[in-house]
Amino acid sequence: MERKNEGRSGYYRSLSRNMLLAVLIVSLTPMFLVSGFILYHFHQSYEEKVNAHLTTLVRKHKQNIDAFLTEKLGEIRFLAQNFTLEEFEDQSFLENQLAVLQGTFGPMFVDLGVIDAEGVQRAYAGPFRLTKALYSTADWFERVMREEFYVSDVFLGLRLLPHFIIAVKENSNARPWILRATIDFVAFNDLVEKIRIGETGFAFILNRLGAFQTKPFLDVSLETGPYLKLLAQQQSNGREVQIVKTRDEAGEQAIYVSVFLKNGDWWLVYRQKAADAFADFNNALKVSLVFILLSVLLIVTTGVMVSRRMVNRIYRSDQEKRMMNEQVVETGKLASVGELAAGIAHEINNPVAIMVEEAGWIGDLLAEEEFKDSENLQEFKRALEQIRTQGRRCKEITHKLLSFARKTDPRIQEVQINELMEELVALSKQRAKFSNIEILTAFQEDLPLLRVSQSELQQVFLNLINNAIDAMEKRGGSLEIGTKQSDHTIVVEISDTGPGIPQANLGRIFNPFFTTKPVGKGTGLGLAICYGIVKKLGGEIEVRSELDVGTTFKVILPFAPVKTAETDTAPGEKPTGNAPLGPSD
DSSP states (O other), rough: EEEEEETOOHHHHHHHHHHHHHHHHHHHHHHHHHHHHHHHHHHHHHHHHHHHHHHHHHHHHHHHHHHHHHHHHHHHHHHHSSSSSHHHHHHHHHHHHHHHHHHHHGEEEEEEEEETTTTTTEESSSSOOOOOOOOTTOHHHHHHHHEEOOOOOOOOGGGTOHHHHHEEEEEEETEEEEEEEEOOOHEEEEEEHHHHHTTTEEEEEEETSSSSSSOSSSSOOOOOOOHHHHHHHHHHOSEEEEEEEETTTOOOOEEEEEEOOOOOOOEEEEHHHHHHTTTTHHHHHHHHHHHHHHHHHHHHHHHHHHHHHHHHHHHHHHHHHHHHHHHHHHHHHHHHHHHHHHHHHHHHHHHHHHHHHHHHHHHHHHHHHHHOOOOTTHHHHHHHHHHHHHHHHHHHHHHHHHHTTTOOOEEEOEEEEEHHHHHHHHHHHHHHHHHHHHEEEEEEEOOOOEEHHHHHHHHHHHHHHHHHHHTTTTEEEEEEEEEEETTEEEEEEEEEEESSSOOHHHTTTTSSOOOOOTTTTHHHHHHHHHHHHHTTOOEEEEEEETTEEEEEEEEESSOOOOOOOOOOOTTSSSSOOOOOOOOOO
């Protein structure tokens, strides 16, 4: 392809680029638009599906956690309302109630305690020694004294272990007292820790100050700043469930889904990496991008091949058109030359014939008695002989001019090329013998017949044979004539061992009136006539020559010559000339 493009102008390169761009724009634009539209809506739909799923999940776990806290608060309130302070101050009774709770709910309840209005724990049942512990300054004690019941945040307290309490206030003899229960943190943390989706999705609880109330399943930043911003956003927008996509502490996109718990005191946050949540979408997107990339490569490759193939065809078509235009121009020139030659030959032929006839009549007169004694008789005869010689030469020139103008017999008939060549060899044999030239023939047998004008074909090969003999006339040599069949053509080669044709003249030998023969020896029309006849028959004529080695003319004729308007031209009509012109005839 690169070799084919060599020598081409920028026009074809620009045309190739423009065609390639047109193919790419027309093919890729709809594909990108449709693919982008589908992927955008697929992403929107998938994101809505993920958000709906996470919203449902978080709401479900909010209900579970709230139900857990409400249930545990209800158990403590039931005990406080159905038993007296005096009964709870009985150590065995208190331990028995703790045992009932643990038997019913497992180790969820860690201990039970009774606290008086001054914050002193008056009775305690549990694994720690907290009897007489003072809670008057504890935040939860102040809250339960104001609100009758309270579920605290997770704190370390006197036991220095994370836990939270459920406290209920009751009155006895107009004096308030508090029944307090500690909830096992591990059991509560497991309740939240089990909320898992995918590989990176987990949940945790914070209070309104951003402090963790459960231990996150995965390590997360303990910085409360980012979570307080999310908390502020949810408080401001008033949504029950807030979904925010932002970058986490590691700089990766993460999805945060949050909802308030425990009447707004706690905040359940579910966090999952966006890449994990959209893993299926991202996999589908990767597969789609691979298909799109392969489609782009296929379209680009096809576009390059199609544009190059089309430009190559356009290039060849332009070249053929240019050559045809050149041939038309040359044909027009030759037609004009042929018309001019025919006109000149016609106008000169008759006066020359009259001059020759008059010279003959003068010769007859000089034979009479009255002129025999003339002292200039011999001079008159020499002059008359010169007139006859030059008249015959003029007649020969006009005959060739008329031949150049297609004034020969154009009748089509079947011709056996070997027989024709044998006749021409026999005709030229005597002249070749005088010039010390040996004629060698190599004719292939059973050659097909040609439907051509025999006289025109005779003129072609006789011209070539005579030219070869002329070239070898001074020093002799050999003339080889061969025929053979090649595909659907008959090839005739005429080779001489003459001095050869200079390279500078090879391109001009078929030009009319170009000759290398001495003045008076040639008209320069022979090869031009041969060229025109062979081309008219639909054939080709080639020449190769090497100085001091010889020259070979190769005539290629098809079995069924292409009929042209000239072939069918009736005798007397003026066919168009198509003959480039030559050196020696």
